[in-house]
Amino acid sequence: MAVAGTAVVVVALTLIPGRSTAALLLLNIASINMGVFGFMSYLGIRLDFISLTAIVMSIGFSSDYTSHLAYIHSTDHDGPSGCKLERLLSVVGPPILQSTASTALGVSFVAFTDSYVFRSFLITILLVVALSAVHSLVLFPVMLDLVQTRAVTQAIDISQPVSSCGRRSTTSGTTVSTTPSESRFYSF
Numbered sequence: 001m002a003v004a005g006t007a008v009v010v011v012a013l014t015l016i017p018g019r020s021t022a023a024l025l026l027l028n029i030a031s032i033n034m035g036v037f038g039f040m041s042y043l044g045i046r047l048d049f050i051s052l053t054a055i056v057m058s059i060g061f062s063s064d065y066t067s068h069l070a071y072i073h074s075t076d077h078d079g080p081s082g083c084k085l086e087r088l089l090s091v092v093g094p095p096i097l098q099s100t101a102s103t104a105l106g107v108s109f110v111a112f113t114d115s116y117v118f119r120s121f122l123i124t125i126l127l128v129v130a131l132s133a134v135h136s137l138v139l140f141p142v143m144l145d146l147v148q149t150r151a152v153t154q155a156i157d158i159s160q161p162v163s164s165c166g167r168r169s170t171t172s173g174t175t176v177s178t179t180p181s182e183s184r185f186y187s188f
Contacts, residue, residue: 004059012067018074024143025063025070028135032062035131036124045120054124061103061128065096065136073144084148085141093137100133 009026036058045051059168069092076084103125110122 001154005054008059008063008137012070016067016070016074018070019022021037021070021074021144024140024147025066028066028143029059029062029138031139032124032128032135033129036127039127040124043123048120050117050132051120054121054128056125056130062127062132062184063098065132068092068096068142069136070145085145089137089141096133096136100129103129137152152154 008029012022013019014023016025033055036055040047040051042158069088072092073084076087107122107125110118113119
């Protein structure tokens with residue numbers, strides 16, 4: 001388990017451009033794994049070969065969602081922090097929910113067996129997927145916003161009215177995007 005954790009640390013620090021974002025990613029992964037251990041203890045799942053195998057897999061699951069968020073957040077340099085988070089969650093949020101649902105559906109067939117091995121595997125995987133989704137869609141964006149808001153102070157030009165996230169209102173009442181690279185987030 002230590003080898004898997006070390007591999008995640010090395011890869012995160014290598015591939016995520018922002019060091020503070022990579023540090024938050026690692027903190028988020030540790031929080032997810034602590035949550036899994038806590039819930040496993042609460043639900044009475046023993047630490048045996050099956051649950052430890054699922055926990056090692058959970059390191060991969062827990063880093064998956066948040067690493068996508070961290071990479072996109074650290075490469076987006078347009079607009080204020082709240083707008084970055086809005087774009088981030090609108091682009092990566094739906095795929096995270098879809099992958100959470102498909103993983104839960106994929107392992108749900110095991111729920112109908114009476115075997116402890118299958119039940120503990122099912123509960124551990126569902127805990128990891130649910131905690132990863134909640135952390136990456138709620139906790140991680142808040143942590144990113146708090147760190148970025150503290151680190152960066154931006155001057156606001158009050159001479160030009162801007163509604164929200166770089167969209168200016170026109171005389172006809174429609175809104176036009178003023179951030180030129182906003183469309184690049186929808187290209188993958």
